[in-house]
Amino acid sequence: MSPPSPVDRSNIRTAVLPVAGFGTRFLPITKAVPKELLPLLDRPLVDYAVAEAAAAGIERVVMVTSHGKDALPDYFAVNPDLERHLEERGKLDLLERMHALSDLVDVVTVRQRDTRGLGHAVLSARAAVGDEAFAVLLADDVIDAPRPVIAQLMDAFSPGRAVVALMDVPRPQTARYGVCAGQWLSPGRLDVQSMVEKPAPADAPSTLAIVGRYILPPEIFDLLEQTPPGAGNEYQLTDAMAALGSVTGVVYQGRRFDAGSLPGWLAANLYYARKRPDLAQALDELLKDL
Ligand code: UTP
Numbered sequence: 001m002s003p004p005s006p007v008d009r010s011n012i013r014t015a016v017l018p019v020a021g022f023g024t025r026f027l028p029i030t031k032a033v034p035k036e037l038l039p040l041l042d043r044p045l046v047d048y049a050v051a052e053a054a055a056a057g058i059e060r061v062v063m064v065t066s067h068g069k070d071a072l073p074d075y076f077a078v079n080p081d082l083e084r085h086l087e088e089r090g091k092l093d094l095l096e097r098m099h100a101l102s103d104l105v106d107v108v109t110v111r112q113r114d115t116r117g118l119g120h121a122v123l124s125a126r127a128a129v130g131d132e133a134f135a136v137l138l139a140d141d142v143i144d145a146p147r148p149v150i151a152q153l154m155d156a157f158s159p160g161r162a163v164v165a166l167m168d169v170p171r172p173q174t175a176r177y178g179v180c181a182g183q184w185l186s187p188g189r190l191d192v193q194s195m196v197e198k199p200a201p202a203d204a205p206s207t208l209a210i211v212g213r214y215i216l217p218p219e220i221f222d223l224l225e226q227t228p229p230g231a232g233n234e235y236q237l238t239d240a241m242a243a244l245g246s247v248t249g250v251v252y253q254g255r256r257f258d259a260g261s262l263p264g265w266l267a268a269n270l271y272y273a274r275k276r277p278d279l280a281q282a283l284d285e286l287l288k289d290l
Contacts, residue, residue: 012154012215013060014128015053015135018121019046020066020112025261034069035260036139041272041279045259046072047101049139054104056151058135061107062128064121076107117234122216123224131218133157136237138212138260142268144275145254149213156189156248157215162241165213166190166249167256171201177209178238180249190249197231197238208249210238211256220244 023035036046050061065072079098086095112124122136135150143149153163166180175198182193194205214237223240230236241247257271258264273279 012133012135012157013058014062014130014132015050015058015060015137015150016062016064016122016125016129017046017049017053017137017139018064018112018118018125019069019072019139020064020115020121020124022115023260026265034072037071037075038259038265040142040259040265040268041276044075045142046075046139048142049137050076050101050105050107052143052148052150053135053137054101056135056148056154058150059105061105062125062134063107063109064112064124065109066112066115073107073109076102078102117229117232117236119224119227119235119237119240122237123221123235126221129218129221133159133215133217136212136214136216140258140260141212141256142259143211143213143252143254143256144271145252147253149252149254150215152252152254153213153215153250156250158248160217160219161246161248162217162220162244163215163248163250164192164210164241165252166208167211167251169207169209171204171207174199174201174204174207174209177211178236179204179206180208180210180247181205182249185248188251190251192247192249195238195242195247197236208251210249211252213252214241216241217244 019034019036023030026035037044040048053061063073083095108128110124110128112121137150149165153165156163169177178195178197179199180192180195182190185191196205220240223243227235227240227243230239257268259268273283
């Protein structure tokens with residue numbers, strides 16, 4: 001089989017950001033603060049995902065929220081009082097920083113009525129997305145990449161097919177991920193022939209794990225509606241993609257942090273601090289001192 005031909009990436013203009021989960025691994029803080037608003041230095045996790053989408057040419061973000069998560073759309077909304085305050089004090093650089101992302105993308109919000117899994121969250125965005133291919137980014141997968149990972153996936157997209165980001169993981173970790181197996185189309189590009197959500201290490205068809213970046217064709221919505229609950233009794237996006245049957249896996253280039261777990265979030269903070277000229281030295285001194 002020949003590799004699917006790339007299409008104009010500008011065809012994909014909408015990104016869905018599911019942010020409705022409970023974030024139980026971060027309790028108790030997630031009782032009051034949505035996981036996706038946890039800080040990575042001075043920006044919340046969700047900011048990195050939206051910045052990645054915008055850098056890949058995305059114009060519209062559909063945020064899938066749930067009860068208690070209104071602070072997420074607030075983060076992207078205009079705050080006239082604060083803007084006046086900054087303007088009056090001549091803090092124009094801060095004002096500009098606040099506008100940087102919201103000027104690039106439109107953020108709309110939809111509600112996931114019950115928190116019934118990632119597949120259900122994506123289905124909740126159906127009316128807002130419409131009948132076109134779209135991107136999905138999970139904000140707790142933070143990936144520092146030479147080129148936005150979602151753009152790397154767009155390069156591999158062709159109509160009717162899904163594209164997933166793949167990472168090789170140690171076999172004992174397969175039960176944390178959706179896992180794919182298939183045939184290599186070219187280096188780093190896989191024609192996915194089977195996918196399983198959270199397989200036990202002994203049952204995993206490979207060690208190629210799906211991380212939180214996807215391009216999905218609109219055909220996925222009917223399949224999400226038909227797919228019964230799967231692993232963890234949740235509606236799994238992986239099961240609907242398996243039913244679609246046409247999936248390309250891309251072993252992306254970049255360094256990924258699982259910022260949805262405490263060790264991963266901590267590592268991401270240290271990594272990004274080390275990359276910041278105003279923090280790197282202070283961090284090194286602090287680490288020596290500890
Ligand atoms: P996770 O699997 O990390 O679940 O979801 P979670 O609830 O956020 O966190 P833990 O595992 O309890 O600690 C991956 C992404 O999918 C979203 C989450 O908000 C997160 O961004 N999600 C998950 C939804 O939007 N709805 C759901 O029903 C489940």
